Amino acid sequence: MRxxxxxxxxxxxxxxxxxxxxxxxxxxxxxxxxxxxxxxxxANAFVGRKQKKRQYRSLWTQRINAACRAADFKYSWLIDGLNKAGVEINRKVLADLAVTDPAAFTQLVEQAKAAR
Incomplete structure (x- = not known):
């Protein structure tokens, strides 16, 4: 039988x-x-999944920078100050704080200013 x-x-x-x-x-x-x-x-879906991560990080950076500028500060100064102060918080959480809880974000900016 075949x-x-x-x-x-x-x-x-x-x-x-x-x-x-x-x-x-x-x-x-x-x-x-x-x-x-x-x-x-x-193939495009694979590439798109990698690009999505980059695009979100860019969005978080823009939101953090906008909130920093409102507080007369710069994004790069904030990141540097938080690193020197030993505050380990990622950009996703920082961006969320900048949008949802400006008071907490302002406290982080003050910490960064003091550490610089």
Missing amino acids: TTYAVPSRKRRKRVLRQAKGFRGNRSKLIRMAYGAVDHAM
């Missing part, structure tokens, strides 16, 4: 076509086009 590899290959093709759902035109219908489209999409 054995075929039909079940696994059909499963693989169905999986790729499911991943290509929503793509325009034949990229979501024809398997040869879907393979390329899905590979491309997966």
Whole structure:
């Protein structure tokens, strides 16, 4: 009796076509086009996950800098002062404090001023 590899290959093709759902035109219908489209999409998704981290850190820096400028201080001075004061707080938390709790952020700015 001859054995075929039909079940696994059909499963693989169905999986790729499911991943290509929503793509325009034949990229979501024809398997040869879907393979390329899905590979491309997966590569871009990988890159996008790395870029998202960079973009968030940039956003946090901008928010911290804006709050610093409102207190007549600079972002670089704040980071330097907090490091010298031994305050270990990351930029994500600093940005959140700058937006949600300006009083606490002002206290951190004062600590940084004293340490500089």
